[in-house]
Each structure stands twice: as structure tokens, then as C-alpha cells.
Amino acid sequence: MLFPVSYRVNAAGHMEVGGCDLVDLAREHGTPLYIYDEATVRQRASEYVAAMGEAGQVLYSAKAYASPHFLRVVADEGLGLDVVSAGELHLALKSDFPRERIHFLGNNKSVEDLESAYRAGATIVIDGDQEFDLLRDIVPEGQRTPVMLRLSPGVKPDTHDHISTGQLDSKFGFSIESGAARAAVEKALQHPRLELVGLHSHIGSQIFALDAYADAMEIMLDLLVQLRDELRFEPRKLGAGGGLGIAYTRNDDPPTPREFVETVRSAMVAGCGRRDLKVPELVVEPGRSIAGPAGMALYTVGSIKDIPGVRRYVAVDGGMGDNIRPKLYGARYEAFLASDPDHAPDGKVTIAGKYCESTDILITDIEMPQLKPGDIIAVPAAGAYCLAMASNYNGMPRPEVLMLGDGKARVMRRRETLDDLLAAEVF
Ligand SMILES: Cc1ncc(COP(=O)(O)O)c(C=O)c1O
Incomplete structure (x- = not known):
């Protein structure tokens, strides 16, 4: 398409x-003039939501493109939102995006970012040890704010190196391979101001070969077994990120949003079954595949x-x-x-x-x-x-x-x- x-x-x-x-x-x-087709935004967004059904949540990744009317269309289709800065959050709130559907990501969140995320009631996806300390000061005593942890599953998808994020050598995420992920989970569970609701990963962008998601899921689920057995922790939510590729030229033939969601969901459900794990709520956060086409x-x-x-x-x-x-x-x-x-x-x-x-x-x-x-x-x-x-x-x-x-x-x-x-x- x-x-x-x-x-x-x-x-x-x-x-x-x-x-x-x-x-x-x-x-x-x-000119230059950019035009968006509302029918396409709605079709792509609703295909994600329909494919997900009751299995979880679809967030739109605001970094792909955001403006007030665009975000209203996305919210109207039932999606949540992934933001990565106080600026993106400000735009979302000014556009009346339902705040309870917002996740706040980013690998080096400032105090201002975290304060705004906390005030908005967003789910904060922690990506780095420093955030544990900053949140201790931001969240008032006696309160707990919902967080997820961004993990790096060590999978390198078949895409441009500059948009590949899930491998060990990446600035994003607590590495599963190095043990940093397990340590971060332990830290989050012991933190007096945090409620650890889930784990998250995002392996890259403009991905056509969906098996990389199934591989990442297997690695995440192996970690879940370890977390259940050693820390008695089972996450309520499991984030598989975004990254589905789109056609930029007439020779490109990417998978559909439905194929993406079904691949990730069946890898999760089958993998949980094999490991006797509770099936978590799946979270995906596509950007390009909604706004791009x-x-x-x-x-x-x-x-x-x-x-x-x-x-x-x-x-x-x-x-x-x-x-x-x-x-x-x-x-x-x-x-x-x-x-x-x-x-x-x-x-x-x-x-x-x-x-x-x-x-x-x-x-x-x-x-x-x-x-x-x-x-x-x-x-x-x-x-x-x-x-x-x-x-x-x-x-x-x-x-x-x-x-x-x-x-x-x-x-x-x-x-x-x-x-x-x-x-x-x-x-
Ligand atoms: C953490 C995270 N989630 C979601 C996305 C959205 O990816 P895409 O626009 O390729 O779907 C990105 C983009 O790089 C990201 O870094």
C-alpha cells in the first residue's frame, strides 16, 4: 500500500x-504542503484495535507525527498514546487526549519529563537507573505511580542499523542478557513509590520480517519464568513496541497491522502456555504504520x-x-x-x-x-x-x-x- x-x-x-x-x-x-488522508489513519488504527481485541492495548507512537486533530482521530479510534517528552505530553494534554491511556517513554528523562508524566497520571516506562532516584523525589510519600521497565531483549531485526534498538549494544533498555533487566525488576519491586505493572521492549523500526518479534518474545518470556521463580513477580502488561514497516516504494510489500499483532500475540500466548505463565495484557505502540501511509x-x-x-x-x-x-x-x-x-x-x-x-x-x-x-x-x-x-x-x-x-x-x-x-x- x-x-x-x-x-x-x-x-x-x-x-x-x-x-x-x-x-x-x-x-x-x-507548497511544500503535507496532506493526510483521514480514512487511512482510521483504517490503519482500527485494524490494529480490531486485531488486538481483548488481548491488550494499542498505543499510537506520537513521535511519528502528532498534531491536535490527528491525535483526536487516533483517540477516537480507541488508541492510547506513547510520548517521549514533556513537549509531546503537553501537546497530547492540550489536544484532550485521554490521559489514562498515555505511556511516557524515553532513555534520558529529565526531572521535568518525569514530573509532567507523574502529574498527568501517565504510565512511566523506566529506561535507566537514574529514574529510580528521580522518581523517589517526585512521587509523594505514601503514593505509588504505575511504571513499566524498558528491556532490551538482544534481538537485532533486519532493518537499518540506525533504527534498530533491541540489541545488546544500544542506548535503550535494561539488557536481559547482561542481567541488568532482572536487577532493574528487583529494584522496581523494592521501590516504595513505584507500582511495577509491566515490562516493555521495542526492537526497532521499519521491520518487515516479523520473526524478530517472535524471537524477542521468547527471550522476554524466558525472563518472565526467572522473575516468577526467583522474585515471585508476574507482570500484568507486556509491551512488544512498534516498528512495523511500511511501503515507501512500489517494490515494498510489508506485513499488515493484523499480521503484526497476530504474530506477536500468538508468540506470547503460545510461549506463556509452554512455560505455564499467566498470559499478560499485550501492549503494542505503532507509529509509522499508522501515520506513514x-x-x-x-x-x-x-x-x-x-x-x-x-x-x-x-x-x-x-x-x-x-x-x-x-x-x-x-x-x-x-x-x-x-x-x-x-x-x-x-x-x-x-x-x-x-x-x-x-x-x-x-x-x-x-x-x-x-x-x-x-x-x-x-x-x-x-x-x-x-x-x-x-x-x-x-x-x-x-x-x-x-x-x-x-x-x-x-x-x-x-x-x-x-x-x-x-x-x-x-x-
Ligand atoms: C519505544 C518505541 N516505541 C514505538 C516506536 C514506534 O515505532 P514505529 O513508528 O516504527 O512503529 C518507537 C520508534 O522508534 C520507539 O522507539
Whole structure:
């Protein structure tokens, strides 16, 4: 699924999402412009919730993309939320996200992070010894706050090294292999201000091979046996993280949310059965696989530079400031001419951004039809970790963001102004 579920080519031959013509939207709202298809967000979120059923809880990972209306749609579909900073939590609370469904993660939480998480009543997922000490001061005497522990199961999934997190050599999680996980559980159980409700893991992101989750589950369950036998502790919740991959190009064929949940759940249920363990509540926290396929970036073609026999550069009005992923992870995207997406290709081009870095290339060597300045280019699968990592590098305002559905475009985030760029400056 490269395109949003409501995508089609309309009678004008233009790309259309949510009943809205993307060429018209680009003209009316300007570019770079990010659009989300509400139907896709709801379809992906509800597929997770339906697959999970009564077996546990689905959280949306806010780091993939968050804005008030987007979070309301996610909450409306029954999901909880995974946040990793006081800032993400602030946005969630301002968006009226149900606070009892929020989990607060992060490998180096500040006092401010932990205080805000405690005040909000979020479940804190402890990731590091220092948090035990900080929470002793934050949680008042006589109270206990619900926590989980982030563990590192020592599994290396088949994904880019930079988004692989579950192996021993990682900044995330208490390692099971080294004994740190068992020690952390013991510490949490003895802590006077904590109620240990569960254990958590997240092995990486953009994962296609689901067996890595089954492997991680086996390792977690072996630990559970040890914890039951040695510490008489059986967790109420078991977190398997997020990480399901999505299609960025037409050659990608990722598993579905249902297949992901069923793999993890059956590994957990069967593994508990084999070990005679109580089956915990399963928690998953997908981000990319909900926001990613719902989003598209629209750019306008500007300068075109031919280097005969070498390369044809087509520059667009965005780039690494709104999508750093090609440079951060070597991510690969497709691009389409929004006014005629099925037009036959005319040759290879390299789509460059407008930032003052020679590495600011969105797509290298992609077959495109003949392009001219003013053409609108659409990049699918741009809904996750693009705007979320956007910057104002080179003094560029961040793009406007729309939610599309039923032929209507709702502005979720307005385009930044030049004065927004100066908002925190002291003159
Ligand atoms: C702890 C944790 N949970 C969930 C996610 C969401 O992952 P994804 O967006 O790949 O589903 C991440 C992303 O890196 C993460 O670090």
C-alpha cells in the first residue's frame, strides 16, 4: 500500500486523496504542503484495535507525527498514546487526549519529563537507573505511580542499523542478557513509590520480517519464568513496541497491522502456555504504520539543472528541512507528477531540495516524466518521521499540514511565518 486508501486519479487526470484534487490543494495552500488522508489513519488504527481485541492495548507512537486533530482521530479510534517528552505530553494534554491511556517513554528523562508524566497520571516506562532516584523525589510519600521497565531483549531485526534498538549494544533498555533487566525488576519491586505493572521492549523500526518479534518474545518470556521463580513477580502488561514497516516504494510489500499483532500475540500466548505463565495484557505502540501511509508531501518544481551525460537535477521547494530521512537512514521514496501520475517516464532525474547542503537530495535517480518549473510533485508514504523531524534550517518556515476527507481539507497546522522563526529570539 503505497498510496492512502482514498487515493485515485480523478476525471481531470490528477491525483486525488480524500476527495480533494492535490494539484488544486497545492495551488490554494502553497507548497511544500503535507496532506493526510483521514480514512487511512482510521483504517490503519482500527485494524490494529480490531486485531488486538481483548488481548491488550494499542498505543499510537506520537513521535511519528502528532498534531491536535490527528491525535483526536487516533483517540477516537480507541488508541492510547506513547510520548517521549514533556513537549509531546503537553501537546497530547492540550489536544484532550485521554490521559489514562498515555505511556511516557524515553532513555534520558529529565526531572521535568518525569514530573509532567507523574502529574498527568501517565504510565512511566523506566529506561535507566537514574529514574529510580528521580522518581523517589517526585512521587509523594505514601503514593505509588504505575511504571513499566524498558528491556532490551538482544534481538537485532533486519532493518537499518540506525533504527534498530533491541540489541545488546544500544542506548535503550535494561539488557536481559547482561542481567541488568532482572536487577532493574528487583529494584522496581523494592521501590516504595513505584507500582511495577509491566515490562516493555521495542526492537526497532521499519521491520518487515516479523520473526524478530517472535524471537524477542521468547527471550522476554524466558525472563518472565526467572522473575516468577526467583522474585515471585508476574507482570500484568507486556509491551512488544512498534516498528512495523511500511511501503515507501512500489517494490515494498510489508506485513499488515493484523499480521503484526497476530504474530506477536500468538508468540506470547503460545510461549506463556509452554512455560505455564499467566498470559499478560499485550501492549503494542505503532507509529509509522499508522501515520506513514496516510501522508503525502507536495512540492513545486523550481530550477532544473542538466549536467549532460552525468545527471539531471530537479529542485523542489522543500527538502531536508521537512524530510531528513533520505539523508538520515538512506530512505528511498517514489515521486509522481500530481497532474498526471500515470504519464510514461521520460528519463532519470534526481530530485533535490532547496537547502544549502549538497546532501540535500530527496530522491536519487528516479524515472519521471518530463518536468518543468511549476509542476507539482507528490511523494507518498511521507506521513511518519518527516514533519516530526522537520527543522527551520536555513531559515525556512515549516510546511502547512492538511487532513483530507469527504472532499474537504482541514488545516491541522498552518504554514509557519517568518515571524514564527523569530518567536524565541531575544532582540
Ligand atoms: C519505544 C518505541 N516505541 C514505538 C516506536 C514506534 O515505532 P514505529 O513508528 O516504527 O512503529 C518507537 C520508534 O522508534 C520507539 O522507539
